[in-house]
Amino acid sequence: MMPPFSARAFYRIRPRVTNRGPPGLAGRPPADPIDSRVMRALLHTLKSEPLVYFLAAGFVVFAAWDWWSGEQSRFQIVVSQEERERIAAQWEAQMGRPPNDTEMSGMVDDFVREEVYYQEALRMGLDQNDTVIRRRLAQKLTFLTEDLAAASAADQEALDAFYTEHIHRYTEPEKYSFTHHYFSAEQSRNAKARAAQAVNAGNRGEDLTDRGDPFLLESEFRDRTAAQIAALLGEPFATSIATLPEGGWHGPVRSAFGWHAVLLEKRTAQRVQPHAEVQGRVLADYAQQVREAANESFYAELKQNYRVVEE
Numbered sequence: 001m002m003p004p005f006s007a008r009a010f011y012r013i014r015p016r017v018t019n020r021g022p023p024g025l026a027g028r029p030p031a032d033p034i035d036s037r038v039m040r041a042l043l044h045t046l047k048s049e050p051l052v053y054f055l056a057a058g059f060v061v062f063a064a065w066d067w068w069s070g071e072q073s074r075f076q077i078v079v080s081q082e083e084r085e086r087i088a089a090q091w092e093a094q095m096g097r098p099p100n101d102t103e104m105s106g107m108v109d110d111f112v113r114e115e116v117y118y119q120e121a122l123r124m125g126l127d128q129n130d131t132v133i134r135r136r137l138a139q140k141l142t143f144l145t146e147d148l149a150a151a152s153a154a155d156q157e158a159l160d161a162f163y164t165e166h167i168h169r170y171t172e173p174e175k176y177s178f179t180h181h182y183f184s185a186e187q188s189r190n191a192k193a194r195a196a197q198a199v200n201a202g203n204r205g206e207d208l209t210d211r212g213d214p215f216l217l218e219s220e221f222r223d224r225t226a227a228q229i230a231a232l233l234g235e236p237f238a239t240s241i242a243t244l245p246e247g248g249w250h251g252p253v254r255s256a257f258g259w260h261a262v263l264l265e266k267r268t269a270q271r272v273q274p275h276a277e278v279q280g281r282v283l284a285d286y287a288q289q290v291r292e293a294a295n296e297s298f299y300a301e302l303k304q305n306y307r308v309v310e311e
Helices: 007-018 033-047 050-074 081-095 101-123 131-150 156-165 191-203 226-233 235-243 275-303
Strands: 175-184 220-225 249-254 258-268
Touching: 081 101, 131 275, 156 275, 175 191, 175 235, 191 249, 191 258, 220 226, 226 235, 235 249, 235 258
Parallel strands: none
Antiparallel strands: 175 220, 175 258, 249 258
């Protein structure tokens, strides 16, 4: 006679039923014996099928060949005829003649040495996290973009419009030609007074050849712009020169070095250079603008593919 079923008996046998199978499957019924028989029959069929062994052997051979060929190519340096011609062309461009056999052999050896070092450096990861290499690669991509943009020829209408829009680039600024006598503030305390005396003497028609102190720069300047004068003698001197009238001695004029008696001989007004006169510059400036615009457009297009995260 079977004992009466009780809740205590249920809780005693439930763990043995629900704990079958791997973790996470507790509570599921055990696998159907029919499924197990089907799987065993399928495996038996596959084991007896020659095509399965053929495919498996093919996969192993293919994987082995792929690994072997990859290993071989990693340690193979090809010196092609095109590479030899490139090396020879570089030599001829520098030396003005083709290389002889000994020189060519040496350059090929140098190429192989460089390639070995290059491949080993890549294999060691020396190109990673290197600021110089990062910048160089970014620069090469920029050059590539610029070269593609510069390949398109500019028509005359575009060049004329560019010239008109940037006319200030092709306007020569006012220029000055002058003679001066220098008086050093370091060598004498009365340098300014001596410069004033030279100005008065020059306006009386006296010869000023022996007046003044030795000066490192020239005593006569011809057709210099205000910017050029400021670079040599200082901004205050250039500003004073721009206000002087032509003819007669003037001063004392202060410079970065001391005091000067100045004779402004000629003032040349600014001049707009005709397009025909600066055609080469206009073409170069236009090409540069096209390259810069192409770079900016290329960068904006690339940046859309990236998400910048600031941490």
